[in-house]
Structure formats: structure tokens, C-alpha cells
Amino acid sequence: MSATTSLKFEFVKGLWKENPVMASLLGLCPTLAVTNAAVNGLAMGLATTFVLLTSSLIISALRNFIPHQVRIAGYIVIIATFVTVADRFLAAFFPDISATLGPYIPLIVVNCVILGRQEAFSSRNGIGRSMLDSLGMGIGFIAVLVTLGSIREILGSGSIFGFSVMGDWFTPWMVMILPPGAFLTLGILIALANWYNDPSRSKDKGVVS
Amino acid sequence: MSKLPLSARMILVLTLITVLSGGILAAWDSYTKPKVEFHRLEALKAAIAEVLPAHDKYETRGSSVGNLYLASRADSDDLIGVAFMAVGSGFQGELRIMVGLTPDLSKITGIKVLEQIETPGLGTKIVVDPSNKQDPYWFPVQFKGVHTSPDMVVIKNAKPTHKHEVQGITGATISSQAVTRILNETIVGVKTAMTKHGGLES
Numbered sequence: 001m002s003a004t005t006s007l008k009f010e011f012v013k014g015l016w017k018e019n020p021v022m023a024s025l026l027g028l029c030p031t032l033a034v035t036n037a038a039v040n041g042l043a044m045g046l047a048t049t050f051v052l053l054t055s056s057l058i059i060s061a062l063r064n065f066i067p068h069q070v071r072i073a074g075y076i077v078i079i080a081t082f083v084t085v086a087d088r089f090l091a092a093f094f095p096d097i098s099a100t101l102g103p104y105i106p107l108i109v110v111n112c113v114i115l116g117r118q119e120a121f122s123s124r125n126g127i128g129r130s131m132l133d134s135l136g137m138g139i140g141f142i143a144v145l146v147t148l149g150s151i152r153e154i155l156g157s158g159s160i161f162g163f164s165v166m167g168d169w170f171t172p173w174m175v176m177i178l179p180p181g182a183f184l185t186l187g188i189l190i191a192l193a194n195w196y197n198d199p200s201r202s203k204d205k206g207v208v209s
Numbered sequence: 210m211s212k213l214p215l216s217a218r219m220i221l222v223l224t225l226i227t228v229l230s231g232g233i234l235a236a237w238d239s240y241t242k243p244k245v246e247f248h249r250l251e252a253l254k255a256a257i258a259e260v261l262p263a264h265d266k267y268e269t270r271g272s273s274v275g276n277l278y279l280a281s282r283a284d285s286d287d288l289i290g291v292a293f294m295a296v297g298s299g300f301q302g303e304l305r306i307m308v309g310l311t312p313d314l315s316k317i318t319g320i321k322v323l324e325q326i327e328t329p330g331l332g333t334k335i336v337v338d339p340s341n342k343q344d345p346y347w348f349p350v351q352f353k354g355v356h357t358s359p360d361m362v363v364i365k366n367a368k369p370t371h372k373h374e375v376q377g378i379t380g381a382t383i384s385s386q387a388v389t390r391i392l393n394e395t396i397v398g399v400k401t402a403m404t405k406h407g408g409l410e411s
Contacts, residue, residue, distance in 0.1 A: 036329075066226075070219045074226050081230040085237050092244035095252070172328040172339075 010129050014136030021144040021186075022193045027113035031145060032182040034104050038161045041149030042142065043045045043097045047086045047105055047140025052114050053131060060122040060130035062111040070096045075118045076109070113141060118147050144189075152176045220222030252323075260319035261290040274398030288312035293399055294323075297391035300383045302326040304335075304391055314400050320352045320392070332384035348385070351375050357396050361389040396399065 020026045022194030030048070035041045055078050059066075066074045087105045090098040098105070108114065117137055121131040150160050158166035164171075175181050194203065253391060257278050265283035267301070269276050278292040291314065295306045304325050309318035320379045322336045332335040336344050344350075355361060363377040364370075377385035 066222050067215060067219045069215070070223055074223060077223075077226050077230050081233055084234055088245070090235055092241035093246070095245075095248040155344040170340075177329050 007129065007132055008041075011132040011136040014133065014138070014140040015143070016061075016140070018137075019135050019140040019144065020116075021141060022190060024116070025190075026116055027111045027141060028110060030104055030107065030178065031148065032186060034101055034155065035145055035149040035152055035182060035185075036177040037099070037153045038146055038149040040100055041145035041147075043101060044095070044104065045138070045142030047090065047101075048108055048111060048113065048141055050086050050142075051079060051108055052117060052134040052138045054085075055079045055114060055118060056122040056130040056134040057127060059148040060125060060127045063099075065127075066123075072115075072119075072195075073125060075115060075123075079114055079118070080149045081161050104191045113137065114115070116131045147191065148182070149184055152181050156181060225253055229383075256307040256321050257292045257309070259321050260307050261292050262309075262318055264289045264381050267292070272398065272402035274402060277399060277402060289398065290318050291403065293395065297387065297393035297394060299325055299335075299387040299391075300327050300332050300381070304387060304389060306388065308392060308395070310396070310399065314396070314403060315357060317352045317355045317357060320388075321351050322349065322388070327384045328381065331378070331381040334378045334381060335384050335388055339377075348376075348378060352392075357392075360393040363389050388407045 014020065016022070018024060021028065021031050027048070030044050032191070034044045038093070055075070058078050059075060062074075083106060086108070087098075090105060118132060121133045125133070152158055154165060155173045156178075158164060158170045158172050173181070257280065257295070258264075261280050264280035267278040267280040271277075272293075275294050277411045280289045280292065281287060282289065290309050290311060292307060292309045295304075295308050297304055302325070304327075305323045307323055309319055309320070310316065313337070323335065325336060327333050327335060334340075335348055338347060339345055339346050340382055341347055351369075352375060354372075355375055357375055361375060364374045365377045365382065366379070367376075369376055374387075375389060
């Protein structure tokens, strides 16, 4: 497996082709719950990426040392440790963000993007490849969360990253910062991505001979 | 290592991982705890400053309804006001409101909703109302000067005429009433606690 794919691919695949949210539909709970503002999406994305990178580092380093039968228990303890580190870090240095994200930071423990990458990748690959894989997946996750958060914040609050971008004429669509707005926006984004990726689309236009 | 029986290896590895994890977390906690505590105290101080008139210091006193914060000037012990956290259920979840009272506990000097999960756009107007561009904080601000006895009530679709009345939020009657209900309930406890301590200076 590791010999056949290039290092570049390990990094790039998480950005679009195997994007954790858009392609694998993993980690939807934080994706939907915290993206009512762009800054919340960014904070959640960064915290998740931190946990992804650090736990991948440890798990890929220990992959031949942890017995197969207790690997999930071991992974969860490692992941939970780094989640707690991230949670306390935010509480100590960014109390406002910590208060806004509330229980969703501790809930990174059960984010299936993280356990999924450990099980599918870091437990079978070396440290270098695992870090590249995690970095790609993390950046892909951040990109989706910030995009979703930006769209919802612009339409739901008339601002982006807290800066007002819409004039006084604009009446915020309250639904966008409520849970239905998250489902609507994510649904439309995934539909667009699938439409873009659809191989039959180019055939219909007669581009592929 | 690999010569050990599997069960021993499982126990050994998991024990090692958990011990290391515990060690990392204990070290990290001892580093971050003072900072977290500092932010908590700052937020508390800021909230007290917001609901009470200008004061220099406050004394914390425990009571059956939580801590009471007795504020005074630096050079005298005369009470300037009493602040406390009123906690109760709102429309969807717990509301935590910092409340300031005059020293005789007869009037409110200010309230600030610190935690809430009310409906965005409706119940959240108990914190800030973005649809009212002139006066987005009209709901919490109107509590200033409201009398605490008889029990405060919410008036719908009309201006309050009595000194214990406040105007409700259209579309968020339950949230509005939750605020006055929590305040009324907690103020009863505060009055009892202050009388018991003989701290009721008028």
C-alpha cells in the first residue's frame, strides 16, 4: 500500500478526493453544530487538526507495539489525551472561543474523522506518511468548516469573521444560523461537489469522445 | 516484549498508555489551571462591574442561593450593592444571569445574561436584540431601577406602567418570563440570606 502511492497523493487526497466531510461524510456532528460563524468553524477545524496530527504521530510510532486486540482502546485514550490538551489550551488562552464551542471541543474524541484515520491509515503506515495524511485531512476539514461557517454567517448574520459585510438593507436569514441552515448549506455544498465530480457530466456534453 | 503472552502484553501496553496520558494531562492541567481560573475570575469581576454601580472591591459571601458579592468603596464598608448569580431554566436550557441589587434589595441595578441557549433571533433578545438598531440592549437594560417587590411581571404588547413591570419580547414570551421568574425566585433567597446575616443596611 505505502509503496504504490506517492507522498504527494497522501497529502492531497484529503483536500478534495477523499475529503473527510465532502467525500466520506465523516465528522458531520461538529461540522453541522459549530459552523454558525466562520471563526467557530476555523477554531473547531484547527483543534481537530491538532488532535489528528498529534494522535497520528503517536499511533503511527507505536503501531507495532500496540496489540491488535486492544488497539481501539489504546487509540481512544491517546486521542482523548490530546483532545483534553486542546480543550484546556483553548480555555486558558482563548476563553471566548472556548465558551462558544462549549462541549463540542471535548466531543472531538468521538469525531469519526480522527479514529477513522488512525484505524485506516496511521496504524498501517510510517510516521511521515501518517503526518502527511493527517495534515491533508485536517486542512480539508478546516476548509469545509470555514466555507460552511462563512456562508452561514454571511447569510445568517450579515458578517464574516465578525466583520459586517452586508449593508443595512440586508435582513439576516435567521434560519441560516439555526440547525436547519447547517443541513441546507451542507446538502447544497455536497450536491455541488457531486455534480462537479460526476464523470457522466462531461460525457453528456460530448467532451469525452 | 513479543515473548510475553498476549494478555500480559495487552495489559502492559494499555497501562503504559494510560499512565503516560495521565502524566501529560496532570502536567498540562497544572500549567493551564491558573490561567483558566484567572479568566473565570475576570469574567466574574466584569459581570459584577456591569450590574452594580461603580465600586472598588467586593466581598464574597456564601448563601443558600449561591455566592453573594457585596460591593463597596475602597475607603468604607458601606454597601453599594449586592450582586449574585441567578440560575434557572429558560425556554430550552439553563439561564445564568448576573443580577445587581441596591443595598436595601428593593431595586435592581442591572442584569446580565451570562449563559443561555434560547432560540437564536427570538429568545436571544434577552441578551441582545440586533433587530432593534437604536437600542439593541433594551431588554436587559430596562431592568435597571425595577422594583423587586411585589414579584416582577412581564407585560406583553404594552408599555409597563408599574415599577415592578418589564416589557416582554414579542415571540419569546417564555424566555422573557423565565428571566423574571428566575430573578423573583432567587431574590427571595437573597433577601432571606441577607436578613439572616444581619447585613440588611438600608
